[in-house]
Amino acid sequence: MTKPAIHIGIAHYPGALLSAVQGLAEQFFLANRICRERGMGEIFQTIVFDSRQLGSDEDGRGEEDSGEGRLPDTLQVVILPPCLEDDAYLEPPPALLDWITRQHRGGAIVCSVCAGAFVLAQTGLLNGRRVTTHWALADAFAARFPQVRVDSGKLLINDTDIITAGGLMSWVDLGLELVAQFTDSQVMRQLGKYLIVDTGAREQSYYRSFTPKLDHGDEVIVGVQHQLQREFSQPLKVRDLAMQVHLTERTFLRRFVSATGLKPTHYIQRLRIQKACELIETSALAFERVAENVGYEDLSAFRKTFVRITGQTPREFKKRFVGIGPGQRNGTVTAEDGA
Structure with a gap:
């Protein structure tokens, strides 16, 4: 039985990790292939958009990165990929923050990966929530957003309408999580086998190193x-x-x-x-x-x-x-x- 399409927006915001932006799109492309083979039709409609275009139109919806059309009024999922430039994820475009808030208000599941949590936290949507980010960024995140509960030992935290993934490469885990959520675990495991990635439970604490703070001034x-x-x-x-x-x-x-x-x-x-x-x-x-x-x-x-x-x-x-x-x-x- 064919299911309604799930529209997923991947934000290509300034400084976003290109391998994650394109990799997520390709992950959902492959998931669709598996779904078609199983007679489920195409489940995911993935849109990679340049967030700098948000607010450029009167209606503030922006355009797809490809220029082929506008973003849908509402998405089912919004993803903020990792970012390697601190001046980018600490100062995201205000129009992007407003747009994320509107999408969440409209029912979208909002997701972040690694430093993308800094962008998401600046919307205020994470206040009072338990989230994860890269273990090396956890202290800086906690200091900047004391109203958010950080659990950097977790690789991924699914809090229903907010999903946060910790590691720089945990966009793969996020993609698998979304595939399982909108299809079933069998499709997710088949995708994992095709990609040759571990679909078993993992924790970010497996990979964390202890790096003591020495620049505190005492x-x-x-x-x-x-x-x-x-x-x-x-x-x-x-x-x-x-x-x-x-x-x-x-x-x-x-x-x-x-x-x-x-x-x-x-x-x-x-x-x-x-x-x-x-x-x-x-x-x-x-x-x-x-x-x-x-x-x-x-x-x-x-x-x-x-x-x-x-x-x-x-x-x-x-x-x-x-x-x-x-x-x-x-x-x-x-x-x-x-x-």
Whole structure:
């Protein structure tokens, strides 16, 4: 049975990642091919439009990038692709923001990918919402939009009328999500197989690296951070760190959290797990040795902390980013099997 066409607008706004703009259009083109083969007809009508033309006409609707016609009065989906230029996604055209708001008011699902969330947040539509963006942009996003709840551990958050995707390449995941939503999971999986991409559940936390903030201006705390970078595997107590810089424990905690955004214990945990990830990726050390090298004597505690921060076990991390061959079953990862 043929379904009504779903009109999807992909905003080619200034600075938008061209590979995502065209890639999304081609993804829906391929989805349509699969739908036709299954007797479903063409589901997706994709429009790539130059957002700079919005507001250029009296009715403010703009034109398609191809110049072949106007945008429909209402779309079912609007997508804001990633952007690599901060001056572009921090200062989007006002006409684009107004147009996004009107489309959402008319019932469109509004989506963003990576830095596209900055554009979408400036419409006010994300206030009070839980969203994701690229993990490296999460702190800047949270500081700029405190009324929005950022969960950068998630690769994609579908909040019904608002869908946000985190990573620079997560436009692929967004496309698959929309295909599944407007067709069915079988079409989505078939598309994933054709594209040779993983359609299973993933999290952005799998790919996140810990990059401490060092440009906060508190030289005392920077000095402590440098010490932690050198001595991360040593037993460390907050009280001792505070005494070394001649601060009370309470004052030290306040300044450390203000500067880094993390409590000292959480900071050390993230630092140690980052070092553990680097060892897993670059060495053949057994699980026990990795834990010891980053300062953990309790394997169970290390595994729990690793899972909480990265969203996967050490063995799953190694399999995802390094691969585990038959010859590695004995000696390097055996302890992880039961951990």
